[in-house]
Structure formats: C-alpha cells, structure tokens
Amino acid sequence: MALHLNLAAYVALNAAFLFTLDHVAVAVGNTGASGSLSGLLTPYDELYYLGVRAYFTEAVMSSLLLLHYLTVCVDTEKGSNWDLWALDWIQQQAECIKFCLGRAVTPAGQLPVSTDIEYEFGTRNPYNFLQLTYYKLGKPQMAASAAHTFFVANPSHLEMRNNIEKYRRMDGVTEEAFRDRERDPEKHWVRVGRARSGEWQECVNETLKQTDECRAQYVCGDFSSYLVVMDSRNGLFLSFSALSLSLLSCKQMCVSLVSTRPGRISPQEDLLPMQLEHLHIAQYKGQRSSRHMYISQHWSDFGIHCSTASSLSSSLSFSPLGGPVPQVGVTITMDDDAMNGTNRVVLDGVLSQSECDTMMQLATSVGDGYRGRRSPHTPHEKFEGLTVLKALKLAQDGMVNQSDARLLHEMGERVRTLMHSYFRSHSILYFAYTHLVCRSAIPGHQEGRLDLSHPVHVDNCILEPETRQCWRELPAFTHRDLSAVLYLNDGFEGGEIFFTDRDAKTVTARVKPTCGRLVGFTSGPINPHGVTAVTVGRRCALALWFTTEKHHRDMVRDCSARISQHVPVLKLKIKKIWSE
Numbered sequence: 232m233a234l235h236l237n238l239a240a241y242v243a244l245n246a247a248f249l250f251t252l253d254h255v256a257v258a259v260g261n262t263g264a265s266g267s268l269s270g271l272l273t274p275y276d277e278l279y280y281l282g283v284r285a286y287f288t289e290a291v292m293s294s295l296l297l298l299h300y301l302t303v304c305v306d307t308e309k310g311s312n313w314d315l316w317a318l319d320w321i322q323q324q325a326e327c328i329k330f331c332l333g334r335a336v337t338p339a340g341q342l343p344v345s346t347d348i349e350y351e352f353g354t355r356n357p358y359n360f361l362q363l364t365y366y367k368l369g370k371p372q373m374a375a376s377a378a379h380t381f382f383v384a385n386p387s388h389l390e391m392r393n394n395i396e397k398y399r400r401m402d403g404v405t406e407e408a409f410r411d412r413e414r415d416p417e418k419h420w421v422r423v424g425r426a427r428s429g430e431w432q433e434c435v436n437e438t439l440k441q442t443d444e445c446r447a448q449y450v451c452g453d454f455s456s457y458l459v460v461m462d463s464r465n466g467l468f469l470s471f472s473a474l475s476l477s478l479l480s481c482k483q484m485c486v487s488l489v490s491t492r493p494g495r496i497s498p499q500e501d502l503l504p505m506q507l508e509h510l511h512i513a514q515y516k517g518q519r520s521s522r523h524m525y526i527s528q529h530w531s532d533f534g535i536h537c538s539t540a541s542s543l544s545s546s547l548s549f550s551p552l553g554g555p556v557p558q559v560g561v562t563i564t565m566d567d568d569a570m571n572g573t574n575r576v577v578l579d580g581v582l583s584q585s586e587c588d589t590m591m592q593l594a595t596s597v598g599d600g601y602r603g604r605r606s607p608h609t610p611h612e613k614f615e616g617l618t619v620l621k622a623l624k625l626a627q628d629g630m631v632n633q634s635d636a637r638l639l640h641e642m643g644e645r646v647r648t649l650m651h652s653y654f655r656s657h658s659i660l661y662f663a664y665t666h667l668v669c670r671s672a673i674p675g676h677q678e679g680r681l682d683l684s685h686p687v688h689v690d691n692c693i694l695e696p697e698t699r700q701c702w703r704e705l706p707a708f709t710h711r712d713l714s715a716v717l718y719l720n721d722g723f724e725g726g727e728i729f730f731t732d733r734d735a736k737t738v739t740a741r742v743k744p745t746c747g748r749l750v751g752f753t754s755g756p757i758n759p760h761g762v763t764a765v766t767v768g769r770r771c772a773l774a775l776w777f778t779t780e781k782h783h784r785d786m787v788r789d790c791s792a793r794i795s796q797h798v799p800v801l802k803l804k805i806k807k808i809w810s811e
C-alpha cells in the first residue's frame with residue numbers, strides 16, 4: 232500500500248519527529264502560524280510543500296531534512312506491521328487520541344491529508360526529489376535506492392532510467408540499492424505476480440491480511456461503538472446510522488487501497504475475485520470439499536461491491552472440469568491438461584466438410600462486410616468479414632442463398648449448446664457478438680515478417696504483460712464471459728491460435744485450425760491468446776462471444792433470429808411499405 236496517513240499515525244509521527252520538524256521549520260525559515268515554534272504541529276500538506284519549495288530553491292540541506300522526515304515517515308509506515316491484535320490497541324487509544332488531538336494539534340493540523348499529497352505519494356514523486364538530494368550530498372547508494380523505488384512506479388520515466396544506469400556504474404553503489412523500498416508492505420502484489428496453482432491460497436491470505444491491517448490502521452473497526460456510547464444521549468440511532476455508513480466506507484476504502492498497485496491511481500477492480508477464481512479452480516481440480524465455503528466466507532469478508540461480486544459470480548459460473556458434448560460426431564480433442572491451462576477446450580467434428588464449404592463460399596461471395604480492408608492488427612493481411620445480420624439481409628435481397636444464411640445462424644446455436652454443456656454453465660448463455668472473419672495474406676508483403684495476425688490479448692480485459700495485470704475496463708468488452716472460434720478451413724500457412732501465460736510470451740498451447748474445429752475458452756485473464764501470422768492463403772473462422780448478463784446480449788442477434796425465421800414474411804412487409 233502507498234503511504235497511509237491516518238490521523239492516529241499522523242499524531243504519533245508528529246510526536247515522534249517533533250524534534251526534526253523544529254529543525255526543518257527553522258531551517259526553511261518559515262515558522263508559520265501553525266509552525267512548531269508555537270508548540271503546535273504543522274499540517275502535513277504544508278510540510279510537504281515546504282520541502283518541495285526548498286528543493287527547487289536548492290536549499291539542499293533543509294530540503295534533505297524535510298525529505299528525510301518524509302522518508303522516515305514512509306519507512307515508519309512501512310514498518311508498521313499491524314497485526315490484528317493492534318486493532319484492540321488502537322481502539323483503546325482512539326478515545327485518548329481524540330481527547331489529546333484538540334489540545335495538541337492546531338485545527339489546520341487536524342485537516343485530513345489532501346488528495347494532491349496522497350497522489351504525490353501514490354506516484355512516489357518524493358523519491359524523485361530524494362534521489363537528487365542524496366546525489367548532491369554525495370550519497371549515491373541512497374540516491375540509487377530512491378531512484379529505483381521511484382522507477383518501479385514510473386517505468387516510462389526515461390530520465391530516471393538513465394539515472395539508474397549511471398548509478399549502476401558508480402563506485403560505492405551495490406546491488407542492494409536496487410530494491411524497491413516500498414515493496415515489503417505490498418507483499419500481496421509480489422505474490423500475485425508469481426502465484427502458480429499451489430500458491431493462490433497464500434496469495435488470498437496475504438491480500439486479506441493487508442486488508443485487515445489497513446482496516447486496523449484506519450480504525451475501521453469497532454471504534455464506532457465508543458462514539459455511539461459517547462453520543463447515546465443525543466440521538467443514538469442517528470449517530471449509529473451515520474457511523475455505520477462511515478464504517479462501511481472506511482472498510483471499502485481499504486478494499487480499494489489494497490487493490491491499488493504501487494504507482495497506480497485506480498484500484499484493480501477484481502483483485503480478490505481474480506485470486507479466488509484461481510483458488511477455486513485449483514481446489515476444484517484438487518477436489519477439495521471445503522472449496523465453496525472458503526470462497527463465500529471471504530467474499531463477504533472482503534466486503535466486495537456489486538460489480539466486483541458480479542465479475543466473481545460470472546467467473547465462478549463455469550466449471551473447470553469439462554462436461555459432456557451433446558452432439559453426434561463431436562469429439563474432445565484437447566482438454567485443460569492437453570492445453571496446459573484452465574477452461575480451454577478443442578472440439579472436432581462440429582461442422583461437416585460440406586457445411587464448411589458452404590460457409591467458405593458465403594464468405595467469398597459476400598465477404599465485403601469489412602470491405603476487404605487491411606487488418607486492424609497487421610498491414611500484411613486483409614481482413615474481411617460478415618455478421619449474421621448482414622448475411623440474412625443479403626439473403627432478403629437475393630444476394631445469397633437463404634439456406635446458407637440460415638446455416639450461419641444455426642451454427643451459432645450449435646456452438647452455444649456445446650459451450651454451455653462443456654463448460655457446465657450455471658446460467659443462460661447469451662450471444663454477445665458473432666462474426667465470420669477471413670484473414671488473407673497479402674502476397675508480396677510477407678518477407679521477413681515478424682508480427683502476428685492477432686497480437687496476444689484477453690477477450691474481456693486489457694492485458695498488461697509487464698505487470699501481469701488485466702484491467703477489466705473499457706474499451707475492453709468486459710461483459711464477455713466465454714469465447715469460441717469455429718474454424719472453416721485449412722490449406723493456408725500460419726494462422727495458428729496459441730495461448731500464453733499472463734506475460735504474453737510463454738506459449739502454453741497451440742492449435743491448428745481445420746474445418747469443423749471449435750476452440751472454446753473463458754474470456755478472462757486465465758486465457759491470453761493470439762494468432763500467428765497468416766503468410767500464405769486465406770483463413771476463415773466464425774468467432775463468437777457469450778455473456779451471462781442478459782442486458783449485454785446482442786440485440787442484433789435477437790433481431791436476426793426473427794429475420795431468420797421469417798425471411799419471406801419480412802420481405803413481403805418491406806415490399807408493402809415500399810408500395811404504400
């Protein structure tokens with residue numbers, strides 16, 4: 232977690248560093264109305280800005296003192312490894328602090344720390360100041376350490392990258408300097424980055440521990456009951472409801488803080504649900520009977536808000552143990568084990584050769600839905616496609632066979648039934664989007680080609696391979712729950728679909744497309760995937776995405792279902808409207 236500046240800690244720190252503050256205030260020549268010479272404490276924000284001002288006016292000595300205070304503060308916060316027993320202690324201190332606060336701290340000093348300052352520390356800017364200050368004072372080891380800690384949260388900061396390279400070459404700078412000074416209290420992030428199947432339990436435990444510590448530190452616990460007792464004479468119920476609300480928001484704030492990566496300003500929405508999903512899968516595979524109890528217990532414990540809960544419930548509504556495939560001639564060619572992953576499957580025999588041929592013909596005759604334009608993913612391929620609705624409209628206009636257009640529509644239903652059954656979906660699957668896509672190599676543009684036909688991605692979140700995070704936010708199609716690709720042909724070169732680890736590099740499975748082969752997988756972060764370059768020929772497939780949320784269903788599909796059933800009737804209606 233970044234720097235926590237709760238009131239209790241503020242008071243404690245101010246008391247502990249009063250001496251330092253006196254020096255700082257004198258050194259920067261600003262005792263201020265609320266300065267320490269008056270015997271009262273300086274507001275945190277003011278201190279910070281004094282330091283920054285001193286830094287820019289090159290008052291190195293004074294800024295160092297002040298920034299030293301700030302880092303000691305960071306270190307102290309870091310070291311405050313509050314255990315649950317601390318909650319009791321804090322509760323006991325809370326009344327005392329409240330009493331002392333009014334006497335020892337000026338009204339300005341009691342102000343909460345501003346969001347600007349929270350932001351500054353969240354993005355680790357003080358470490359930037361620190362590194363230069365230490366450098367000027369001839370302390371390269373300390374400077375390198377500050378530079379590294381800053382850089383972890385600001386990896387695109389080129390100047391700091393250069394500085395770090397310089398520090399590495401300096402005498403007296405050891406490897407020890409290149410350690411993230413804020414890392415220890417962020418253990419859950421370290422675990423998330425490394426967790427493999429057996430480690431999710433520890434990962435969940437660490438996240439919950441951090442949340443508990445945060446709540447203890449911010450006094451989200453039963454501190455409210457003291458105030459309720461104190462205020463019981465004047466409006467017990469009003470006080471109680473107000474306090475309950477602030478207690479809840481305090482607890483929720485801790486969920487957000489724990490879910491916010493160092494250097495980030497917004498929380499990762501599904502941090503604990505994501506961990507629980509992995510744990511659930513690991514335990515499901517291990518056939519442990521207590522799995523659901525564990526998950527539901529901590530689900531409520533974490534105080535997950537609605538959207539997070541729904542993302543968890545949707546990810547848990549598929550079983551990682553494959554179900555039956557209720558269709559004659561369809562076989563399971565690869566399951567989770569064969570694909571080194573979870574919730575992935577390859578089914579064969581979903582289409583006959585003649586059905587594939589029909590679809591290829593349909594794609595060839597009308598595959599201008601995307602006007603045969605260049606692929607959005609690579610300049611070396613053309614990308615043409617067709618939606619079901621477009622095919623049915625073309626059928627209305629007599630441009631394609633009605634039966635072909637209906638087959639396209641019916642194939643989607645076939646895939647839905649298979650996906651629902653194989654993934655043992657607990658809820659109805661709605662079509663989110665469907666399209667038939669052909670990728671064609673542009674002849675003469677293939678020499679020395681290194682890119683992919685479709686770069687590695689996750690279908691319902693934005694993958695950030697460096698941090699192994701996947702951000703379930705727009706413009707990703709966050710409502711997609713299951714993905715399916717039904718292949719129509721082979722006879723081209725390249726064009727394999729492959730799955731990777733979250734690093735987008737470690738390939739865990741590869742599948743060669745062929746007529747009637749269906750690749751199905753859950754759309755979330757456990758299934759990053761891409762398509763290798765199509766270097767010769769044309770590769771066609773029907774891509775489908777399903778959602779368990781009714782309001783995200785593809786309305787156009789509903790419309791096309793009606794059209795599919797009533798093509799002749801609609802045609803008559805349209806004619807009638809024209810003639811009127």
Ligand SMILES: O=C(O)CCC(=O)C(=O)O
Pocket residue numbers: 685690716727728760761762772774
């Ligand atoms: O065509 C494929 O094999 C996969 C396409 C894909 O991943 C996508 O469209 O999101």
Ligand SMILES: [Fe+2]
Pocket residue numbers: 688689690714760
């Ligand atoms: Fe995809």
